[in-house]
Amino acid sequence: MTRQRGILVVVSGFSGVGKGTIMKCLTEKYDNYALSVSATTREPRPGETDGRDYFFHTADEFQQMIARDELVEYACYCGNYYGTPRKYVEEQMDRGRDVILEIEIQGALKIKAKYPDALLLFVMPPSAQVLRDRLIGRNTESPEVIDARLKRASAEADGIESYDYILVNDDLETCVDELHSLISCQHRQVYRNLEFINKVRTEIKEF
Amino acid sequence: MTRQRGILVVVSGFSGVGKGTIMKCLTEKYDNYALSVSATTREPRPGETDGRDYFFHTADEFQQMIARDELVEYACYCGNYYGTPRKYVEEQMDRGRDVILEIEIQGALKIKAKYPDALLLFVMPPSAQVLRDRLIGRNTESPEVIDARLKRASAEADGIESYDYILVNDDLETCVDELHSLISCQHRQVYRNLEFINKVRTEIKEF
Numbered sequence: 001m002t003r004q005r006g007i008l009v010v011v012s013g014f015s016g017v018g019k020g021t022i023m024k025c026l027t028e029k030y031d032n033y034a035l036s037v038s039a040t041t042r043e044p045r046p047g048e049t050d051g052r053d054y055f056f057h058t059a060d061e062f063q064q065m066i067a068r069d070e071l072v073e074y075a076c077y078c079g080n081y082y083g084t085p086r087k088y089v090e091e092q093m094d095r096g097r098d099v100i101l102e103i104e105i106q107g108a109l110k111i112k113a114k115y116p117d118a119l120l121l122f123v124m125p126p127s128a129q130v131l132r133d134r135l136i137g138r139n140t141e142s143p144e145v146i147d148a149r150l151k152r153a154s155a156e157a158d159g160i161e162s163y164d165y166i167l168v169n170d171d172l173e174t175c176v177d178e179l180h181s182l183i184s185c186q187h188r189q190v191y192r193n194l195e196f197i198n199k200v201r202t203e204i205k206e207f
Numbered sequence: 208m209t210r211q212r213g214i215l216v217v218v219s220g221f222s223g224v225g226k227g228t229i230m231k232c233l234t235e236k237y238d239n240y241a242l243s244v245s246a247t248t249r250e251p252r253p254g255e256t257d258g259r260d261y262f263f264h265t266a267d268e269f270q271q272m273i274a275r276d277e278l279v280e281y282a283c284y285c286g287n288y289y290g291t292p293r294k295y296v297e298e299q300m301d302r303g304r305d306v307i308l309e310i311e312i313q314g315a316l317k318i319k320a321k322y323p324d325a326l327l328l329f330v331m332p333p334s335a336q337v338l339r340d341r342l343i344g345r346n347t348e349s350p351e352v353i354d355a356r357l358k359r360a361s362a363e364a365d366g367i368e369s370y371d372y373i374l375v376n377d378d379l380e381t382c383v384d385e386l387h388s389l390i391s392c393q394h395r396q397v398y399r400n401l402e403f404i405n406k407v408r409t410e411i412k413e414f
Contacts, residue, residue, distance in 0.1 A: 014411070122397070128410030150414045157408040165395040166404065178395070185392045188372040188385070190329070197373065201364040203335030204221075207357045 004193075006034070006093035007186050008115050009100045010108045011179075013123030014153040016135040018169045019102055022123065025176045026100075033183075034092035036101045039065065042080035055085065073103070073110035082107070098183055105159040112162070119186050121179070122163040126170040211400075213241070213300035214393050215322050216307045217315045218386075220330030221360040223342040225376045226309055229330065232383045233307075240390075241299035243308045246272060249287035262292065280310070280317040289314070305390055312366040319369070326393050328386070329370040333377040 013019050027033050039055040041062050050056050057065070062081045065071050074083030084101055092099045101111065111118050125131035131153065135146045160166070165182055169175045190197070220226050234240050246262040248269050257263050264272070269288045272278055281290030291308055299306045308318065318325050332338035338360065342353045367373070372389055376382045397404070 124407060128407050131411065132414060150411060154412045157411060160397060160404050163397050166397055166400050167395065181388050182392050182395060185389050188374065188389060190368060190370050190373055193373050197367050200331060200335050204357060204364060205361045207339060
């Protein structure tokens with residue numbers, strides 16, 4: 001089989017559903033994934049490192065990146081800009097690595113418009129109650145922030161129909177393996193294998 | 208998660224690629240599959256059993272099945288009719304079992320037209336040479352039959368673009384697991400999970 005270009009994978013999901021942990025486990029367990037680091041204008045939170053968690057930029061710098069078409073998508077959320085730097089995404093895909101973007105639905109839809117063969121995944125909790133319990137259990141946020149997140153989750157949920165597949169984060173290990181399996185399967189799509197198919201086809205015709 | 212309807216899976220592939228063995232291993236290893244048995248007007252070969260390998264019918268009986276709309280698809284190949292009985296397929300899907308049809312491309316296209324969410328899989332050999340070696344290695348057919356099969360393979364190959372995914376039968380065990388994985392993944396498609404999604408969504412909005 002010939003080497004394929006990497007697949008662009010968008011992972012979205014409710015706040016508190018465990019996206020960060022899933023991504024961490026996925027990249028630790030499998031080495032064919034490249035996790036895109038977003039650019040943002042929001043302030044770093046305690047413990048966040050520039051270039052690892054986000055690329056932190058001023059609003060002016062961010063506007064320049066937009067003007068130079070250096071972002072494959074960007075969106076404004078809660079007064080701050082978030083965007084995906086193009087260079088890293090394209091380079092990694094060219095190298096055959098599957099690139100994962102953990103972004104919101106606004107960005108996801110822009111990605112799908114620009115890269116029609118991107119894979120859009122939405123991580124669900126096993127139930128609404130579990131999501132709520134996880135948000136409360138974190139104990140890092142005030143009740144007001146939790147309420148705001150649940151409201152946001154409610155709004156995000158309206159967009160699930162635009163995604164290709166859902167993942168259910170009940171057991172973390174299972175969820176990570178299913179994510180890997182979902183992405184691996186897309187490499188078997190006929191249109192991603194035309195080079196190999198045509199090679200075999202031509203050879204069979206020559207017998 | 209709510210119980211889903213079974214998925215209709217069409218498996219096609221070149222003569223000699225090992226479809227029969229793959230199906231046998233798949234159904235032995237996993238118990239959620241129902242293998243559809245085709246109806247045909249061709250003569251039974253030595254060792255074939257009615258109701259297990261095929262349902263053997265006269266041309267008259269077959270015509271009546273067509274007239275009564277008892278077949279989800281049928282096709283004529285080499286002067287014989289082959290078709291898929293509807294009742295078994297629908298019953299098994301209603302029970303939540305994934306139904307596998309091992310049929311030719313003509314039938315596959317009719318299935319896709321009638322069941323747009325059917326999954327169409329095409330089994331490829333790792334190379335044309337391997338396919339040829341396997342056909343010759345069987346030692347059950349004359350050189351003329353092998354040549355005829357290769358010619359037919361060549362014609363079948365023109366239709367691969369109509370399929371959704373390819374599978375490569377290099378190592379049997381790997382191929383069977385990939386087939387299982389491909390089908391399992393389709394159960395995660397958003398549109399197959401709307402009942403579950405709407406339940407979680409409604410509950411989140413009620414918090």
